[in-house]
Amino acid sequence: MTDFAGMEDLLSDFLIEAGDLLSGVDNKLVDLERSPADRSLLNDIFRGFHTIKGGAGFLNAGELVTLCHLTENLFDRLRNGELDVTPETMDVILAATAAVRDMFRDLEHGVMPHAADPILLASLQGAIEGTAAQAVPARPTDGIAAPQAGSGPDWKLLLSAVTRMPVPAVAAETPAVLQPEAAVAPEAIVNAALGRRATDKPGVSGPVGRRDTERVRDNSIRVDTARLDQVLNLSGEIGLTKNRLNALRSDILSGRNDTETLHALDIAVSQLDLLVSDLQNAVMKTRMQPIGRLFQKYPRIARDLARNLGKDVELVLAGEDTEIDKTMIEDLSDPIIHLIRNAVDHGIESATERAAAGKPSKSELRLEARQEGDHIVIMVADDGRGMDAERLRAKAVAKGLISEEEASTLDERQSYNLIFQPGFSMAEKISDVSGRGVGMDVVRTNIQKLNGAIEIRSQPGKGTSFVINLPLTLAILPVLLVRLGDQPFAVPLSMVREILPIATTMVQDVGGRATMVVRGEVLPILPLSGLLGWPQQQVPQYGVLMQTTEMSFVLAIDSFAGREDAVIKSLDDFRPKGVAGVTTLSNGQIVLILDMKELLGGSTAMLGMPRSALIPAPAEEVSG
Amino acid sequence: MADPKLRFLIVDDFSTMRRIVRNLLKELGYANVDEAEDGVVALQKLNTAPFDFVVTDWNMPNMDGLTLLQSIRRSPQLKHLPVLMITAEAKKENIIAAAQAGASGYIVKPFTAATLAEKLEKIFEKLGRSNAA
Numbered sequence: 001m002t003d004f005a006g007m008e009d010l011l012s013d014f015l016i017e018a019g020d021l022l023s024g025v026d027n028k029l030v031d032l033e034r035s036p037a038d039r040s041l042l043n044d045i046f047r048g049f050h051t052i053k054g055g056a057g058f059l060n061a062g063e064l065v066t067l068c069h070l071t072e073n074l075f076d077r078l079r080n081g082e083l084d085v086t087p088e089t090m091d092v093i094l095a096a097t098a099a100v101r102d103m104f105r106d107l108e109h110g111v112m113p114h115a116a117d118p119i120l121l122a123s124l125q126g127a128i129e130g131t132a133a134q135a136v137p138a139r140p141t142d143g144i145a146a147p148q149a150g151s152g153p154d155w156k157l158l159l160s161a162v163t164r165m166p167v168p169a170v171a172a173e174t175p176a177v178l179q180p181e182a183a184v185a186p187e188a189i190v191n192a193a194l195g196r197r198a199t200d201k202p203g204v205s206g207p208v209g210r211r212d213t214e215r216v217r218d219n220s221i222r223v224d225t226a227r228l229d230q231v232l233n234l235s236g237e238i239g240l241t242k243n244r245l246n247a248l249r250s251d252i253l254s255g256r257n258d259t260e261t262l263h264a265l266d267i268a269v270s271q272l273d274l275l276v277s278d279l280q281n282a283v284m285k286t287r288m289q290p291i292g293r294l295f296q297k298y299p300r301i302a303r304d305l306a307r308n309l310g311k312d313v314e315l316v317l318a319g320e321d322t323e324i325d326k327t328m329i330e331d332l333s334d335p336i337i338h339l340i341r342n343a344v345d346h347g348i349e350s351a352t353e354r355a356a357a358g359k360p361s362k363s364e365l366r367l368e369a370r371q372e373g374d375h376i377v378i379m380v381a382d383d384g385r386g387m388d389a390e391r392l393r394a395k396a397v398a399k400g401l402i403s404e405e406e407a408s409t410l411d412e413r414q415s416y417n418l419i420f421q422p423g424f425s426m427a428e429k430i431s432d433v434s435g436r437g438v439g440m441d442v443v444r445t446n447i448q449k450l451n452g453a454i455e456i457r458s459q460p461g462k463g464t465s466f467v468i469n470l471p472l473t474l475a476i477l478p479v480l481l482v483r484l485g486d487q488p489f490a491v492p493l494s495m496v497r498e499i500l501p502i503a504t505t506m507v508q509d510v511g512g513r514a515t516m517v518v519r520g521e522v523l524p525i526l527p528l529s530g531l532l533g534w535p536q537q538q539v540p541q542y543g544v545l546m547q548t549t550e551m552s553f554v555l556a557i558d559s560f561a562g563r564e565d566a567v568i569k570s571l572d573d574f575r576p577k578g579v580a581g582v583t584t585l586s587n588g589q590i591v592l593i594l595d596m597k598e599l600l601g602g603s604t605a606m607l608g609m610p611r612s613a614l615i616p617a618p619a620e621e622v623s624g
Numbered sequence: 625m626a627d628p629k630l631r632f633l634i635v636d637d638f639s640t641m642r643r644i645v646r647n648l649l650k651e652l653g654y655a656n657v658d659e660a661e662d663g664v665v666a667l668q669k670l671n672t673a674p675f676d677f678v679v680t681d682w683n684m685p686n687m688d689g690l691t692l693l694q695s696i697r698r699s700p701q702l703k704h705l706p707v708l709m710i711t712a713e714a715k716k717e718n719i720i721a722a723a724q725a726g727a728s729g730y731i732v733k734p735f736t737a738a739t740l741a742e743k744l745e746k747i748f749e750k751l752g753r754s755n756a757a
């Protein structure tokens with residue numbers, strides 16, 4: 001099965017640590033491009049490759065050792081001042097880094113990496129020897145590459161490099177970043193820049209299809225021992241409190257119920273209360289990781305994209321220390337790539353356009369994270385041209401995503417949100433970097449899967465910000481408990497805007513559907529009983545104003561029972577439509593947590609019912 | 625042969641590598657092992673607790689293995705400590721530099737438990753001789 005039998009532990013350790021190291025190297029390379037003579041940067045990068053090489057040796061990954069060794073030698077000469085960093089060497093180095101990453105991916109799948117592209121090895125060797133930098137020839141179409149004559153690389157070396165390896169399969173994968181000027185399909189450039197395979201385009205296999213392969217890695221987690229100690233401490237304390245409670249129970253069972261005993265019981269229980277919530281927090285903390293580990297791979301991606309599009313973009317990171325649940329970090333990786341790609345491609349203007357607008361030629365793209373109360377905010381903000389609501393609406397109508405009438409009712413915010421519609425693509429030409437119309441809808445779907453929300457803020461001429469709001473953890477979900485008759489249900493509090501009474505006189509028919517006006521906005525009333533397919537027993541008393549990214553509506557219910565921090569238990573083999581999971585209330589009652597999005601179904605336009613169905617005839621009074 | 629009480633300090637900035645060395649030492653029967661992630665931390669540990677053997681990487685941030693070795697040899701308390709250098713370089717000038725700085729042994733990555741055992745044995749042999757003399 002795997003080439004690494006017996007070494008799985010070592011391999012996964014190596015991949016985690018070396019992966020971090022390589023991301024660090026990638027970032028330093030971006031810095032190096034701006035200050036090519038920085039000795040300490042060169043030294044750090046040298047050490048990065050050196051360390052990876054050392055680890056790879058123990059895994060018997062000979063080809064990875066060879067590649068790292070050559071790159072390390074190049075940096076050795078660079079840091080000793082024997083060579084200067086030129087744009088050409090930069091290209092070779094970046095290609096080498098990408099090749100190392102490719103090999104890591106092989107390792108992740110338990111496959112011994114194949115030899116790196118011989119042309120890359122030859123270019124590295126050429127760079128080390130300081131031969132006039134050769135333009136690497138365009139992607140070879142057949143097995144044996146034909147390097148350019150003239151200022152070409154060392155032929156002997158190339159020959160030995162070429163003959164040593166099983167060429168055909170490998171050569172076809174020449175990293176496209178090697179020849180930014182060559183006529184390579186932009187998609188290939190992006191795929192190479194993102195380190196993705198052409199086959200895992202989102203939208204093709206569906207947003208979750210990808211996971212099966214990529215989930216192989218990272219079932220382990222690195223936790224600060226101080227945090228584990230705290231968990232241990234708290235569980236010890238809880239044990240002590242449990243003993244205390246046991247003693248008190250025997251006392252009470254044997255008939256002692258004086259105030260002193262009861263007071264002691266009260267103290268012990270409230271202590272336990274405190275300790276358990278501390279323990280929950282402490283356990284949650286062990287899953288928290290600084291988001292910087294995710295962020296650090298983006299500067300390189302942004303740089304490669306910008307460069308291929310002829311733009312000058314600096315990705316500025318902020319709030320890397322912000323901690324976030326580990327599973328979320330993994331699931332955020334792709335959405336953020338899409339947002340960065342979108343910003344570099346669409347948000348940021350071309351150099352000429354920026355000059356005409358009087359903006360500095362270098363644009364700043366900010367990637368920022370911070371904690372606000374009990375949620376995490378991640379922002380991708382560009383200083384580009386901003387979004388044009390009018391153009392977005394026209395585009396959506398032209399694409400047949402919405403009708404003219406619908407378009408005319410959309411406000412600015414809703415118009416911006418059109419870009420999250422599946423099939424919406426703002427680029428005029430489909431060959432454009434991010435003009436494939438997949439991506440933004442996947443971004444939103446993925447964020448929503450994390451119980452998060454994404455919002456767009458834009459100012460024409462000033463720039464666009466995508467703001468992602470995420471809960472601190474997926475394990476605990478704040479919910480609102482609503483009642484239908486005697487049956488309680490839980491709805492995610494994140495969707496709830498407010499609770500209002502439904503007065504029958506306020507309910508009006510609009511287009512055959514019951515609606516009510518809340519602060520000037522006409523909102524459909526959707527009875528929960530209707531969504532669940534239950535008969536309606538009584539006229540709903542209350543409405544919960546709920547907001548999804550597509551729509552706002554009033555969920556009609558009989559009464560409500562308060563809010564709770566639900567610990568979600570998923571229903572593994574049995575999952576009725578519209579039920580996200582279950583939770584247990586303090587009184588032991590089991591409550592279903594509703595998945596509102598699923599309950600509403602794909603199209604929301606046809607939901608709702610006429611007023612007469614909502615409010616039976618006897619209640620209807622002819623007033624005035 | 626192996627004295628399980630011998631206390632080792634493994635110095636490497638790459639924790640995967642520290643783990644590899646630790647496992648190899650364990651295989652050879654040495655379980656009393658501490659770790660440090662660079663020369664600076666290593667010196668601190670050496671100065672605060674007794675160690676019998678140092679296994680150090682060459683290339684590290686803050687303080688590299690060669691500087692660590694030189695500092696150990698300069699220190700009156702530590703200068704007798706055996707120091708085994710581990711590096712990915714098999715270059716002659718590196719080996720000479722290590723020898724001149726007073727390394728007790730030099731081992732090139734990657735290596736097996738057998739290689740490590742052999743190097744350790746050689747070092748112990750030399751130590752035994754110099755102690756006997």
